[in-house]
């Protein structure tokens with residue numbers, strides 16, 4: 001199994017958020033999670049990425065034959081996990097290009113691959129950026145600083161395509177994107193998709209799933225997955241909301 | 247030993263003891279010390295100060311020897327090695343350097359506010375045993391680099407330097423303080439900027455733990471002049487940077503910047519007192535610190551805008567990153583405004599490193615340490631990248647790397 005989440009319960013500040021959640025993802029699969037605001041979708045994404053604010057009450061997570069809890073945040077990233085943030089963080093003064101360069105090299109180092117030099121990296125970054133319709137001038141700026149909502153989301157996807165993860169978690173990457181941007185971004189995702197990598201896509205809109213075809217759709221309510229199935233579930237939710245799952 | 251006994255004991259090495267006016271003033275200072283007994287409660291100049299270091303008078307004086315070196319590099323740049331506060335005399339058609347003179351004693355030191363509030367300046371006046379005076383002549387554009395060297399352990403230097411930038415002159419002054427021995431420097435810089443002159447004053451401080459550095463600067467700016475001070479403090483010993491600035495004529499400007507990198511039990515005390523006394527003047531203050539371990543910093547800032555000083559712009563900003571729960575940065579900006587047409591503001595953001603930013607960077611594969619370092623560097627990036635002297639920039643980058651290497 002590629003990613004296996006068993007009976008995961010998590011709390012933050014005395015509030016139970018995830019309650020016995022189970023989810024299995026195989027290599028090459030695309031999974032979508034839909035669920036009402038506050039049900040714990042971002043919490044799940046953050047726990048997978050290793051954010052330390054949460055208290056893990058119970059459960060096991062296996063990722064590529066590792067006990068995920070044995071890996072710290074950066075080790076998870078280096079092992080091939082990537083989280084596209086729902087709210088990307090602005091980091092003034094930290095330039096995009098050297099930051100991403102150092103990020104990709106720390107991953108290559110762990111994989112015992114050769115580090116990528118400045119010149120090749122600049123080329124790679126430029127070509128990926130232009131694929132995603134990102135202005136080259138933006139690459140001279142500080143991480144997310146002063147970016148519009150849509151620019152932030154595109155920039156998350158740029159980072160994803162540079163780091164080429166095995167498991168990408170997209171937390172509402174479609175929110176805030178205009179219709180053209182949505183097309184560009186989902187094209188970017190589809191281009192990256194191979195039989196060896198997997199996607200976990202958190203979204204509120206069935207529209208996204210028209211562009212990125214999921215193999216499974218899960219409904220998450222109140223901290224656990226209450227129903228799983230195919231794309232038809234997304235259509236159902238779009239029509240009737242979450243009422244009947246609650 | 248009390249101050250008076252100490253003074254009498256060392257009198258032979260103290261400057262200007264023959265001068266009656268000076269001696270009378272010193273009597274007054276001794277009285278102030280006796281009366282005040284270094285009451286810490288109401289005196290900002292004493293906050294975070296280990297008085298024992300300064301009052302257990304064990305001063306050793308060298309009879310001033312002129313061992314300093316002045317090098318005229320013929321491209322309007324001069325390098326000076328100032329040894330124990332001394333500088334040899336020098337003169338050409340652009341600059342003039344002499345010893346400090348009796349007549350310079352009164353400058354700034356004799357001043358009610360100072361006498362009441364700043365005991366380190368008072369100690370400087372009382373025990374003055376070194377210093378020099380540099381005049382930049384009209385319309386010249388000069389660069390000076392001064393390396394301040396202390397030769398012996400247990401040595402205390404009370405130094406007063408006067409700088410005069412004549413009309414239309416410009417001086418780029420880099421001062422380095424890199425002392426390794428167990429000693430104390432109490433330095434008072436009195437700076438006069440005549441019309442249309444400019445001084446860019448850089449102070450690089452990197453002393454070993456046993457060296458205490460007390461720097462007080464007074465600058466006064468006439469019409470259209472600019473005083474620019476940038477302090478980079480990497481010292482492991484105690485450092486105090488106090489600045490008194492007076493904008494006395496229209497269209498003058500004081501720009502004060504301090505950046506400090508602290509760890510262990512280091513202390514950095516900063517104080518500014520900026521007086522806007524004429525129209526259309528600007529002052530800008532930025533004090534940024536990175537504090538690790540048990541280190542401490544203070545920033546007392548006072549901007550005073552006189553009734554006359556319409557169209558003043560005055561800004562104060564302090565920012566700090568606390569890398570440890572035990573570190574503290576106390577910031578107290580104050581504005582006193584008596585004119586009605588002014589633009590003034592102050593701001594302060596001091597706190598631990600942004601955990602969300604750390605998480606974001608780590609989630610891309612960067613180690614925690616690398617993420618912390620990159621955030622620290624970005625915090626001071628604007629100030630460091632604006633240094634336009636390549637040699638100095640390299641030097642400071644090196645010190646930054648050294649500082650970062652101990653961040654865990």
Ligand SMILES: Nc1ncnc2c1ncn2[C@@H]1O[C@H](COP(=O)(O)OP(=O)(O)OP(=O)(O)O)[C@@H](O)[C@H]1O
Pocket residue numbers: 012013015017035036037038039040041042043044053086
């Ligand atoms: N630091 C925190 N302190 C207290 N409660 C928190 C904290 N972080 C998250 N929560 C709570 O946990 C619950 C789940 O939040 P989460 O962000 O996972 O929801 P979500 O499903 O992603 O919602 P949305 O669709 O709005 O993005 C919410 O009720 C939220 O208020």
Ligand SMILES: [Mg+2]
Pocket residue numbers: 041042043086171172
């Ligand atoms: Mg969310």
